[in-house]
Amino acid sequence: MISPSDPNLQSRRSFLHATGCVAALLAAGRAPALLAADSPAGRLRVGVIGLGRGLDHIATFLQVPNLEITHVCDVDERRIATAVRTIHEKAGYEPKGVRDFRRILEDARVDAVSIATPNFWHAPATILACSAGKHVYVEKPGSHNIHEADLMVAAARKHKRHVQMGNQRRSRPEVIEAIARLRSGEIGPVRFARCWYDAARPGIGHGKPAPVPGWLDYDLWQGPIPSRPYIDNLVHYNWHWRWHWGGGEMANNGIHALDVARWGLGVRFPRRITYTGGRYHFQDDQETPDTGLATYDFGHCGVSWDCSSCVPRLQEKHPFVSFYGDNGMLEIDGGSSYRITDPKGAERFSIKGRSGDLPHFANFADAIRLGIPLNSEIAEGQISTRLCHLGNIAYRTNTSLAIDPARGEILQPTRAMKKLLSREYRRGWEPRV
Numbered sequence: 001m002i003s004p005s006d007p008n009l010q011s012r013r014s015f016l017h018a019t020g021c022v023a024a025l026l027a028a029g030r031a032p033a034l035l036a037a038d039s040p041a042g043r044l045r046v047g048v049i050g051l052g053r054g055l056d057h058i059a060t061f062l063q064v065p066n067l068e069i070t071h072v073c074d075v076d077e078r079r080i081a082t083a084v085r086t087i088h089e090k091a092g093y094e095p096k097g098v099r100d101f102r103r104i105l106e107d108a109r110v111d112a113v114s115i116a117t118p119n120f121w122h123a124p125a126t127i128l129a130c131s132a133g134k135h136v137y138v139e140k141p142g143s144h145n146i147h148e149a150d151l152m153v154a155a156a157r158k159h160k161r162h163v164q165m166g167n168q169r170r171s172r173p174e175v176i177e178a179i180a181r182l183r184s185g186e187i188g189p190v191r192f193a194r195c196w197y198d199a200a201r202p203g204i205g206h207g208k209p210a211p212v213p214g215w216l217d218y219d220l221w222q223g224p225i226p227s228r229p230y231i232d233n234l235v236h237y238n239w240h241w242r243w244h245w246g247g248g249e250m251a252n253n254g255i256h257a258l259d260v261a262r263w264g265l266g267v268r269f270p271r272r273i274t275y276t277g278g279r280y281h282f283q284d285d286q287e288t289p290d291t292g293l294a295t296y297d298f299g300h301c302g303v304s305w306d307c308s309s310c311v312p313r314l315q316e317k318h319p320f321v322s323f324y325g326d327n328g329m330l331e332i333d334g335g336s337s338y339r340i341t342d343p344k345g346a347e348r349f350s351i352k353g354r355s356g357d358l359p360h361f362a363n364f365a366d367a368i369r370l371g372i373p374l375n376s377e378i379a380e381g382q383i384s385t386r387l388c389h390l391g392n393i394a395y396r397t398n399t400s401l402a403i404d405p406a407r408g409e410i411l412q413p414t415r416a417m418k419k420l421l422s423r424e425y426r427r428g429w430e431p432r433v
Contacts, residue, residue, distance in 0.1 A: 044365055047071035047095075047104035049125060050116035051079035052236055053139060057114045058083060060361045062091055067365060071096045071104045075217040076236070099217050101125060105132035112162075112368060115139060120245050123148035124224040124431045126163060126378075130155040131433075137364050139166040141251045141385040142378065147422035149382040149389070154433040156378050164364040164374045165381030167259045171360035174336040174353030175260065182264045187325030187340065193265055195257035195305040196318035197249060201290070202310075203282030204238045207231030224429035233285065241286035243396070248288025249309045250275075250388045250395075258296075259376075259384035260321045260332060261303045268383055269408035270296040270303075275395040281310040294391040299405065305391070383408070393420045 044067045048054045051074040061069055072083040072095050080097035088094045104110055105128060112135035115125050123143045129136050136156075142165045143149040156163040169175045182190060210232040212218040218230050228244065239245035240252050262268070277292020290310045296303040306318075319331035328348065332338045336353025360375065367374045386408050393410070394401045397420070402411040410417055425431070 042066070043068055044368060045070045045109055045111050047073060047101070047107075047110050047113045048083070048116070049073045049101045049104070049113055050118075050121075050139075051076070051083045052116065054114070054116035055083060055086065056357065057116055057137070057361070058086060059090075060357045061114070062087070063358055064362055064365050068093075069095050070110055071098055071107070073098045073101045073104060075099055075221045077215045100220060102128070105129060105134060110134060112136065112364075116166075118221075118239055118245060119247060119251060120144045120225050120239075121223055123152050124425075124429065126152050127155040127431045127433060130159040130161045130163065133159065133161075135162040135364075135368050136378075137164045137166065137361065138378070140381070141247060141255045141388055142166075142381055143385055143389075144247065145420070145422055146386060146389050148431060149385055151431050151433050153379045153382060158433055162364070162367045162374060163378035164360070164367070165376045165378055165385075166357075166360070167256055167376050167381055167384065168357045168360040169256065169260055169336070170263070170375040171363050172336040172353060172355070173359065174338060174351060175332060177351075178330060178332055178338040179260075179264050181340070182323055182325075182330055183266065186328075187323065187330055188327030190265060190323050190325045191301055192324045193261035193301075193303045194322045194324070195254070195261055195303065196320065197253045197257065197305070197307045197309065198312045198314075198316075198318060199309045200312045203284045204233050204241065204286060205284050207233035207238075207285055222426075224425050224431065226424050226426055238285070241288045243287050246288065247388060247392055249290070249307050250288075250292075250294065250305070250391050251385075254294070254305050254307065254391070255385055255388050257321050258303065258305055258387050259381070261305075261323075262384055262387065264321070264323050264330075265298070265301050265303070267298045267301065269386070269405045270298045270403055271405045272297040273387075273390050273394050273401040273403060275391045277307070277395065288392075289395060292395065294394070296387060296391075393417055396420060 046061055046069055048057050048069060051072060058069060061067055069087055072080060074080050084094055084097050104113060113129045114137040115122060116139050117125060119141060122138050126136050126138050143152055208231060209229055212230045241248060273296055275292055275294040277289040279286055279290055281290050292307050294305045320334040322329060322331040328340055328342045330340050335355035339350035340348045342348050363375045366372050390401060397416050404411055
């Protein structure tokens with residue numbers, strides 16, 4: 001770790017000025033949304049949809065000056081009560097609580113919505129919000145499948161809306177700095193990036209048919225996708241591990257690391273993808289792999305994502321993403337800290353970063369009020385999400401996918417692959433642009 005008198009700090013300052021990175025770091029690390037607060041555009045009014053992860057959205061939006069959370073929405077009435085109470089206690093006012101997010105879209109006063117619903121709602125809700133004239137902050141992965149990803153981008157373009165995806169590392173100052181150092185050639189030509197996700201998730205057992213709880217609007221929870229009977233181990237989290245609703249750990253956490261890897265390498269689409277692994281730990285209702293290794297071959301460089309969601313492998317002390325260059329290695333941890341080592345493994349530089357979502361939400365607010373660029377505009381975010389969708393297709397079809405690197409499309413897809421590019425929807429809920 002460096003001290004103020006360390007020559008490495010002076011070289012760091014020289015690097016930041018020489019690469020023009022200072023402005024980006026000041027924008028990302030400034031007092032939150034000060035530019036937006038001084039804007040003549042006035043007060044920004046936001047509705048938050050989905051109040052699990054959405055409580056974090058609320059806590060962060062309350063730190064953005066001149067912003068009001070006008071609505072909170074969830075299909076679980078208990079969550080609505082918690083969110084309303086939280087905002088009243090922290091901000092001194094009460095937002096309107098609704099179960100159906102379409103009530104928010106009908107309110108002309110609302111400037112933007114923040115979507116923290118299950119994955120299968122991300123794209124349909126975003127598309128409807130854009131068509132209603134709302135700007136959108138949408139959690140990762142942003143889409144359930146590739147067809148939805150394309151529609152989201154089309155909706156943002158058609159309605160000229162700012163749509164930010166929630167891969168928040170794109171706005172953290174130290175991660176921006178690390179990527180700039182990487183791109184400047186500090187570790188030489190970069191040949192490969194390795195990503196890890198380790199956790200200690202338990203089994204979820206076997207769900208049993210049960211009456212829908214009175215606090216839950218299960219029909220609206222399912223929303224756009226084909227209805228299935230309610231079971232007692234699905235809501236609110238275990239949908240992640242069933243293909244009908246989620247995309248497994250790849251879409252849940254792989255998106256974060258793969259996005260940083262792709263950003264650092266400056267690549268878009270690979271030419272080949274593999275994903276091997278399986279459900280090894282529990283005999284339960286989970287369908288998605290708990291352990292696996294995905295690889296992405298970009299021709300001149302590559303990326304891997306190594307997942308062990310039921311064994312944390314603490315003794316291995318994995319970083320979040322490691323970049324390997326001819327002249328050393330740069331590794332970023334799960335927050336924002338990073339370090340650089342030489343080819344022999346000796347540390348040349350390290351810095352402790354700050355975690356948190358505030359810079360990303362502030363960037364979203366500033367984009368709406370001042371027109372500055374989004375740090376994770378939906379088209380860019382969905383390139384990384386596409387890597388996750390394609391990885392899952394490789395896993396589910398037990399195939400090494402050949403990809404058109406210019407368009408990100410599967411070359412000569414089989415019928416099974418084509419089926420996984422989209423999905424069926426309930427009548428009347430099909431997303432359209």
